[in-house]
Amino acid sequence: MSHDSCLVQKLSHYVPLSQCSLDSIACLEREERDYDRGTEIHAEGDSNTNLYVVRQGWLYSYADLKDGRRQIVEIHHPGDIIGFPDIAFNERTTVLKAAEDVRLCPFPKKDLDQVFSNAPQLAALLFALAVRNQVILTDFLQAVGRMSARERIAYFLLDLMARLRIANKPMSTTFRLPLNQTEISDVLGLTNVYVSRSFTALQKDGLIRRDNGTVEVLEEDKLISLCDFVDRHARIDTSWFPKP
Amino acid sequence: MSHDSCLVQKLSHYVPLSQCSLDSIACLEREERDYDRGTEIHAEGDSNTNLYVVRQGWLYSYADLKDGRRQIVEIHHPGDIIGFPDIAFNERTTVLKAAEDVRLCPFPKKDLDQVFSNAPQLAALLFALAVRNQVILTDFLQAVGRMSARERIAYFLLDLMARLRIANKPMSTTFRLPLNQTEISDVLGLTNVYVSRSFTALQKDGLIRRDNGTVEVLEEDKLISLCDFVDRHARIDTSWFPKP
DNA sequence: CGATTTGTTGACTGGTTTCAACAGTGGTGG
DNA sequence: CCACCACTGTTGAAACCAGTCAACAAATCG
Numbered sequence: 001m002s003h004d005s006c007l008v009q010k011l012s013h014y015v016p017l018s019q020c021s022l023d024s025i026a027c028l029e030r031e032e033r034d035y036d037r038g039t040e041i042h043a044e045g046d047s048n049t050n051l052y053v054v055r056q057g058w059l060y061s062y063a064d065l066k067d068g069r070r071q072i073v074e075i076h077h078p079g080d081i082i083g084f085p086d087i088a089f090n091e092r093t094t095v096l097k098a099a100e101d102v103r104l105c106p107f108p109k110k111d112l113d114q115v116f117s118n119a120p121q122l123a124a125l126l127f128a129l130a131v132r133n134q135v136i137l138t139d140f141l142q143a144v145g146r147m148s149a150r151e152r153i154a155y156f157l158l159d160l161m162a163r164l165r166i167a168n169k170p171m172s173t174t175f176r177l178p179l180n181q182t183e184i185s186d187v188l189g190l191t192n193v194y195v196s197r198s199f200t201a202l203q204k205d206g207l208i209r210r211d212n213g214t215v216e217v218l219e220e221d222k223l224i225s226l227c228d229f230v231d232r233h234a235r236i237d238t239s240w241f242p243k244p
Numbered sequence: 245m246s247h248d249s250c251l252v253q254k255l256s257h258y259v260p261l262s263q264c265s266l267d268s269i270a271c272l273e274r275e276e277r278d279y280d281r282g283t284e285i286h287a288e289g290d291s292n293t294n295l296y297v298v299r300q301g302w303l304y305s306y307a308d309l310k311d312g313r314r315q316i317v318e319i320h321h322p323g324d325i326i327g328f329p330d331i332a333f334n335e336r337t338t339v340l341k342a343a344e345d346v347r348l349c350p351f352p353k354k355d356l357d358q359v360f361s362n363a364p365q366l367a368a369l370l371f372a373l374a375v376r377n378q379v380i381l382t383d384f385l386q387a388v389g390r391m392s393a394r395e396r397i398a399y400f401l402l403d404l405m406a407r408l409r410i411a412n413k414p415m416s417t418t419f420r421l422p423l424n425q426t427e428i429s430d431v432l433g434l435t436n437v438y439v440s441r442s443f444t445a446l447q448k449d450g451l452i453r454r455d456n457g458t459v460e461v462l463e464e465d466k467l468i469s470l471c472d473f474v475d476r477h478a479r480i481d482t483s484w485f486p487k488p
Numbered sequence: 489c490g491a492t493t494t495g496t497t498g499a500c501t502g503g504t505t506t507c508a509a510c511a512g513t514g515g516t517g518g
Numbered sequence: 519c520c521a522c523c524a525c526t527g528t529t530g531a532a533a534c535c536a537g538t539c540a541a542c543a544a545a546t547c548g
Contacts (some may be wrong), residue, residue, distance in 0.1 A: 063382070065390055066472045073382040088376040088480040113486055116368065123367075124360065130375050132332040137381045138307070138317040144389040145433025146309055149504075180526060189389025191505060196527055228310045236332040242357055393536070424494060438536055440495055456545090 005029060006079035006167055007053050011125060013166050015238045021122040024115050028081075029053050029105045041096040041104070048092050050106045051083035057102030058178050061094040062186060072187040075099075075160075075179075079167050084130055087112070100178045124241045136232050144189045147227060149198040152188045155227040157208065157215060162233040174216040249273060250323035250411055251297050255369060257410050259482045265366040268359050272325075273297050273349045285340040285348070292336050294350045295327035301346030302422050305338040306430060316431040319343075319404075319423075323411050328374055331356070344422045368485045380476050388433045391471060393442040396432045399471040401452065401459060406477040417461040 008025055011017060017025075032055065035041055042048070044064065059076040073094060076082050086093055087109055116123045136159075143155040165171050181199070182192040190198075202208050207223055209216040217223060252269055255261060261269075276299065279285055286292070288308065303320040317338060320326050330337055331353055360367045380403075387399040409415050425443070426436040434442075446452050451467055453460040461467060 063386060065386065069390060071382075071386045071390060073385065084375045085378040085382070086375075087484070088372040089379070089476075090481050093379050093476075094382075109484055113484060116364065116486055120360065127367075127371050127374065128332040130371065130378070131328045131330075134329040134374070134377055134381060135333070135337050137378060137385070138315075138329070138338075141317065141381070141385055141388060141433075142307060142309065142315045144385060146313060146315060182526080192527080193506080193529090194504060197504095197529085200528075232333075232337075237334050240331070240353055240357060242360055426494080435537060436495080437497090437538080441497085441536090444496075 006055070007081070010079035010167050011122075014128075014236050015121070015125060015241065018119070018121050020119045021125075024119040024122050027114065028107045028111060029055075031107070032103060032105055034101070034103050035098045037098055037100045037102075039098045041098060042092055043095050044092055046092045047090060048083065048086050049108055049110075051081060051087070051109055051112075052096075053105040053107070054078050054080045054082060055103035055105055058099040059096060059102055060099055060179075060183070060187075061096050063094050070186045071189070072183060075187070077163060077167065081126075083109075084126075099183070120242045125238070128236050128238070128241075132232060132236060139230065139232065143227065149188075149190055149194050150201055151227040152190065153184075153195065153198050153202060154207070154223040155229060156184065156188060157217060158220075158223055158227070158229045158231075161217065161220075162231045166233055173218070173220060174214055176213060177215045178213060250299070251325070254323035254411050255366075258372075258480050259365070259369060259485065262363070262365050265363045265369075268363040268366050271358065272351045272355060273299075275351070276347060276349055278345070278347050279342045281342055281344045281346075283342045285342060286336055287339050288336055290336045291334060292327065292330050293352055293354075295325060295331070295353055295356075296340075297349040297351070298322050298324045298326060299347040299349060302343040303340060303346055304343055304423075304427070304431075305340050307338050314430045315433070316427060319431070321407060321411065325370075327353075328370075343427070364486045369482070372480055372482065372485075376476060376480055383474065383476065387471065393432075393434055393438050394445055395471040396434065397428075397439065397442050397446060398451070398467045399473060400428065400432055401461060402464075402467055402471070402473045402475075405461065405464075406475045410477055417464060418458055421457060421459050 005025065007029065008017065008022065011021075011025070041052075041059070042050075054076050056078055059082070060072045061074045061076070061082070062070045062072040064070055074085075082096065082104075115126070140155075140159070143152050147155065160177070161171070161173070161175065164175055179187075181195045184190075185192045185195045188195070199208075199210065203210060207217075207219045207226075209218055223229070249269065251273065252261065252266065255265075255269070285296075285303070298320050300322055303326065304316045305318045305320070305326070306314045306316040308314055318329075320340075326340060326348075359370070384399070384403070387396050391399065404421070405415070405417070405419065408419055423431075425439040428434075429436045429439045432439070443452075443454065447454060451461075451463045451470075453462055467473070
């Protein structure tokens with residue numbers, strides 16, 4: 001491989017990529033650009049001509065609510081592609097913000113037709129990941145709609161771990177969490193105050209330990225049964241993909 | 245057209261369908277089958293070999309929560325395709341239930357490769373609708389995560405109307421709602437008791453009127469501003485689709 | 489007509505929000 | 519080097535929205 005692409009690494013996790021899939025991906029990652037922590041890379045209502053591959057750092061997409069609060073609808077990690085949900089619209093539906101210093105590969109939406117016409121395997125994979133996201137979102141909807149604050153936090157941590165494990169299999173149970181409690185509350189539909197209380201409670205019960213921007217999951221099984229977590233990230237069914 | 249397909253009608257709303265798209269759809273609607281109200285057409289954990297086109301009647305998909313409650317994650321109307329979110333998995337993630345007497349067209353998941361290889365326009369359209377669903381779901385997430393009960397009900401009604409209008413443009417502001425309040429509470433993450441209270445409150449304020457399984461929206465503008473509703477159903481950007 | 493489902497209403501409870509004060513941390517400039 | 523400020527996390531007290539439990543009314547069905 002010409003360079004170390006976390007997008008390639010993440011996608012290969014699901015299916016061995018054909019050469020033309022690899023070529024298509026390389027074409028999406030031609031350009032690179034850095035953004036500082038806190039930068040709003042695009043705003044709601046911007047025309048969306050670009051998608052982005054994440055090279056480095058965490059970002060998130062959020063919507064502003066009429067009462068001034070925010071709902072963070074997606075957290076983006078290295079190896080993710082940002083912008084698919086919006087391609088059916090002319091305008092962005094969310095604000096994209098860098099949670100820390102990041103490096104992105106922007107590519108025009110129009111380049112996707114190249115994927116669809118030249119790399120059917122990659123097209124099918126992207127489609128499968130898009131529809132899987134619906135399932136992940138509905139899981140999350142259950143968490144936000146039906147669970148208590150500490151259960152939601154458990155869910156949040158387990159979901160992050162499941163995602164990070166795709167890119168980094170031998171990951172331990174400790175990981176960096178470059179989001180503050182206000183941001184976490186905007187993900188989970190809570191207040192920063194109650195996120196603080198619930199985190200403290202989980203720590204007091206010995207389920208997790210926090211240390212300066214990192215989280216260690218001490219009792220993964222208990223967290224899983226606390227929120228009935230199902231890992232939707234680990235595997236997908238690729239049997240129906242078109243054969244090369 | 246050989247028969248009156250609401251799937252064709254719904255998809256044509258977005259883009260004029262090419263002949264090979266129409267042929268592909270016809271192939272998905274070969275078989276028909278009826279189910280009675282209340283039937284569980286498939287359960288969570290069933291192997292998912294079939295998808296379904298809805299011909300007639302409403303259905304919904306729900307997940308059982310560990311405490312015995314349910315979360316309804318999707319309501320299916322005539323002209324919808326049921327099952328896309330699960331195609332990346334070997335097993336169903338939700339239970340599919342008929343909200344009233346329904347008629348479905350089951351077709352095997354494997355038939356989709358035919359769509360991908362023979363009808364690129366249809367493939368792109370289905371992809372666009374799938375990713376758009378993510379946006380709709382995140383909108384809904386905001387409603388469930390951040391809004392009061394009466395705001396959620398407003399959102400629910402407006403979303404239904406927006407969907408029904410795709411299939412039936414000259415629809416008035418009155419529509420049939422074949423779901424009971426317990427089912428609505430399972431959609432919105434509320435209790436049946438509070439759904440009742442909130443409905444009554446909305447009616448008392450003159451925003452809606454109910455009559456025996458139908459709802460009339462009296463003050464659509466007020467409902468819209470109450471929950472900051474955005475209609476994501478009306479139009480999609482098809483400019484990037486592959487040309488025939 | 490009785491039985492079941494569905495919707496309504498009341499009283500009480502409780503988890504989360506709100507408002508507020510305060511502590512710890514890091515960064516900045518004088 | 520320290521004063522100052524912004525940001526972040528913590529804790530307490532009070533208020534409130536929605537849940538829970540329960541009884542009952544209304545509609546539907548066989």
